Amino acid sequence: MLPPELEKRIINLPETDNHAIVMITSNDLRHKRFVYRLQKEFGDLVMVWYELSHDVPAKYTTEKPAAPKQTSKPVKPIIKKLQENYRQAQIKLFAEEIEDLKAYSRLEPVKINWKDVHSEQFVNQIKKYDPYFFLTLGGPLYRKPLLDSIRGVTINQHAGHSPNFKGTNTTEWALYHRNLYCVSSTIHIITTGADAGPIFRRSNPCLFHKDHFTTIFARIVALGTELMIEVVQDIIKDKKVVVFDQSQTAGKTYLDKHFDEKIITSLTRDFDNNWLEDELLRQRTF
Amino acid sequence: MKDGWYILNYHDVSWEESIYIRGIGGTCPPDIFREHLAYLSKCGEFVSVQEGFDRYRSGDIKKPIISFWFDEGLRGVRKYAYPLLEKYNVKAAISVNGKFMTGKEMFWQFKLSFLSQVDGMRFLRSRLRKHGYKYSMLVSDFVFDNFSPSIIEEIDAVYQSSTDELYHKDAFRVFDDVEGIKELKDNGWLISNHSASHYPVGEDSCLERFFDEFNECEEVINNTLDMKTEFWVLPFDRPAHRSKNLGDVFNKTNKGKRHLVLVGNEINKEYDEKEKFLYRIALPIVSGKEMVEHLGKIPYHV
Numbered sequence: 001m002l003p004p005e006l007e008k009r010i011i012n013l014p015e016t017d018n019h020a021i022v023m024i025t026s027n028d029l030r031h032k033r034f035v036y037r038l039q040k041e042f043g044d045l046v047m048v049w050y051e052l053s054h055d056v057p058a059k060y061t062t063e064k065p066a067a068p069k070q071t072s073k074p075v076k077p078i079i080k081k082l083q084e085n086y087r088q089a090q091i092k093l094f095a096e097e098i099e100d101l102k103a104y105s106r107l108e109p110v111k112i113n114w115k116d117v118h119s120e121q122f123v124n125q126i127k128k129y130d131p132y133f134f135l136t137l138g139g140p141l142y143r144k145p146l147l148d149s150i151r152g153v154t155i156n157q158h159a160g161h162s163p164n165f166k167g168t169n170t171t172e173w174a175l176y177h178r179n180l181y182c183v184s185s186t187i188h189i190i191t192t193g194a195d196a197g198p199i200f201r202r203s204n205p206c207l208f209h210k211d212h213f214t215t216i217f218a219r220i221v222a223l224g225t226e227l228m229i230e231v232v233q234d235i236i237k238d239k240k241v242v243v244f245d246q247s248q249t250a251g252k253t254y255l256d257k258h259f260d261e262k263i264i265t266s267l268t269r270d271f272d273n274n275w276l277e278d279e280l281l282r283q284r285t286f
Numbered sequence: 287m288k289d290g291w292y293i294l295n296y297h298d299v300s301w302e303e304s305i306y307i308r309g310i311g312g313t314c315p316p317d318i319f320r321e322h323l324a325y326l327s328k329c330g331e332f333v334s335v336q337e338g339f340d341r342y343r344s345g346d347i348k349k350p351i352i353s354f355w356f357d358e359g360l361r362g363v364r365k366y367a368y369p370l371l372e373k374y375n376v377k378a379a380i381s382v383n384g385k386f387m388t389g390k391e392m393f394w395q396f397k398l399s400f401l402s403q404v405d406g407m408r409f410l411r412s413r414l415r416k417h418g419y420k421y422s423m424l425v426s427d428f429v430f431d432n433f434s435p436s437i438i439e440e441i442d443a444v445y446q447s448s449t450d451e452l453y454h455k456d457a458f459r460v461f462d463d464v465e466g467i468k469e470l471k472d473n474g475w476l477i478s479n480h481s482a483s484h485y486p487v488g489e490d491s492c493l494e495r496f497f498d499e500f501n502e503c504e505e506v507i508n509n510t511l512d513m514k515t516e517f518w519v520l521p522f523d524r525p526a527h528r529s530k531n532l533g534d535v536f537n538k539t540n541k542g543k544r545h546l547v548l549v550g551n552e553i554n555k556e557y558d559e560k561e562k563f564l565y566r567i568a569l570p571i572v573s574g575k576e577m578v579e580h581l582g583k584i585p586y587h588v
Binding site for chain 1: 314
């Protein structure tokens, strides 16, 4: 769907017969689903898949490693449990589908350290593929030299309702505020701001009444991938594209550090008390 | 599960439930649909609607046989349900509404859902007052119980003023188009007539439009898909509100061998040549295990 409350304008993307795609993702199951789905839909157009990893050493970045933290705090049990719940939610929703999708996968990931994406060498690597599309799921804020090197358009799927909820854990923040309307996925042009670029599409996931907030997050990512595919298909057909601009002063950008134990406890309490099932029923009673 | 022909009624299967559908519900996420199929495949034999119908008519049902029927021609069916059903080698049925498939008119219930999500209900409630609406009533119930062209016009007026033409046109992506339905037809799916605009033509408030609505959809299907349908699928079918004259009206208009497909939540077991009705089961979207438990409690149509 389109965002009904935002102002639209038309942009004219460069005409081309060469719609080469470069993808960059993190390395969870939802990212694999993203990559396999794109390969299924776009086949040989997908030139390369970069997978961000902290486990590979930085090849291009020469900055000194950060000083070790003075006190290294262990991960709190509640956070550790939540991370495992996210992992299990993705297995539950995607594992079987991914087995089906593997048949469409041609590419092995090229692993790259997070720091390297900002390097001149990486930008030069990307330029060799001459991509029209630069598609991302997960990753840092990309910088101007990389974004400017893309011939057509850079697109990100954000698991949140831009402009209201930008940044990280935006699904959870919308749920914390008990705002199901803002539990959504946004497909937007990548700019140097987090999730702040002009929007192509934004829509809501199909929720299951027994969902936990970790499975809701997985559903939103799946939805976002499908919306991204539609956007790319539309652009391939027609370079005259409608986008919806985000006001600089609308909404909020959430940071990792904001999502703490108290928020997790509140969310857990709501879901343990069947808030989702009740809210879905409320939304259908008008 | 008892022996008999179970026709399971779904609407959409999709990762998406936009604000056009969120207020109505009924979309099954693909992972849950996959789970349904896995559980159901252990309880009965999957058959196409045509095969199920043939066995039903010939009295040859000695175990649970299960068919799948999707209403409203929604896009996710081809995208998500079709590939999953192909893994079980079963063809399903899809009922289409002529005006939705061709982008001529948005489903009025989807308009209501949209308005409920974008704070448009306040305008509609105000307009419905002259039709007898009181603020203590639910708009959805009031519209059903007082269904009329003028009520539809009020809904449409508020909907049209809510956003612009681009948005309204884009909203039709929730439905599959002619090419998409044709692809299902070419791959062995049964295409059925769900009326032009999905009005409650099985209820007394709208029964006089029964023939016009189905006939209009039949013409669209004829012209776009080059076929005649054998099954007319009644919109909504609220059993408590089903008109007592429905059978008569259907038989008067039914010059061929068509059957009218209801919901009813009953199992088809003993075929009645005179009645020419089929019964489907519409369950809430539950887990695979819960679905099988629910189906175990469904009665036969008698």
